[in-house]
Amino acid sequence: MTETVSGAVKPSAKQQLVLTAERLFAQRGLDGVPLRQIGIEAGMANKSAVQYHFGSKERLVQAILLNRLEQLTRHRELLQARAPVDDLRRVVEAHLLPLIELAEDRDCFYLPFLEQLLRHDYSVSPLDALPGEHRESHERYVNRVGALIEHVPDTLRHNRIHQVSAMCLHACADRQRALSFGAPVVGYAVHVSALLDGFVAYLAAQPSPETLDAMAGAEPVRPPIRALP
Structure with a gap:
């Protein structure tokens, strides 16, 4: 919930804690920030504001994910509804x-947050504890892509989808860092189109004999989709 003050929308205490x-x-990483410090920088008088509103760091992390994913999932569903099912790109x-x-918004820290989250504990997928609608949306995407690259062996197919998600996250986080430091970057349209060129080429490439x-002789492994798309 938010309050309106002098025509401006003021984040609620919970929302301010999530953004902070x-x-x-x-x-600083997930282990580099005491919960008390989050409350202080969010402007909370209560030193235990995070525990009061979320109970634990794990639930706070889930709140950060949901804060972004609800809008991301809605946006994806709208775009997917308009995308031809047989057009991989x-x-x-x-x-x-x-x-x-999100990389174009210098005040959004979700991309580097995801990078830190994935470094924090690689044995646990942050998707696992999210509501079903977000997991199902992601699974539909994986299935749609998989159906379009059936010429790629199953194990390799899922590994490529996983790696494209990771590459997208890191490429966009790098771009956001460059923008924040005023470093030169290619225009947005070129950035997006070139990324998609690379992703599609990688996904659809015919495996080499090597x-x-x-x-x-390798044991088949289907990796989880770690990098939140």
Whole structure:
């Protein structure tokens, strides 16, 4: 909930804590920020404001994810509804574009927060504890992409989808850092189109004989989709 003061929308205490935690975790890592410090920087008088509103750091992290994912999921669903099911580039664009757009907002710390989250504990997928609608949206995307690259062996197919999500996250976080420091970057349209070119080429590439030989004696592994798209 928010309050309106002099025509401006003021974030609620919970929302202010979420945004402050997102920024501090992005800058210092999940183990580098005491919960008390989050409350202080959010302007809370109560030194235990995080515990009062969220109970634990884990629930605060989930609140940060949900704060962004609710809008991201809605945006993706709208774009996916307009994307031809047989057009790999459009399917990938519909799913990744909402994330790519966040890099243009210098006041949004979600991308570097995700990088820190993935470094924090690689054994646990942050998708696992999210509401079903977000997991199901992601699974639909994975299935749509998988159906368009059936010529790629199953294990390799899922690994590529996983790696494209990771590459998108890191490429966009790098761009956001460059923008924040005033470093020169390519224009937004070129950035998006070139990323999609690379992602689609990687997803659809025919495996080489060398890769197929290497896979022949390897135990099949289907990695979780770690990088939140």
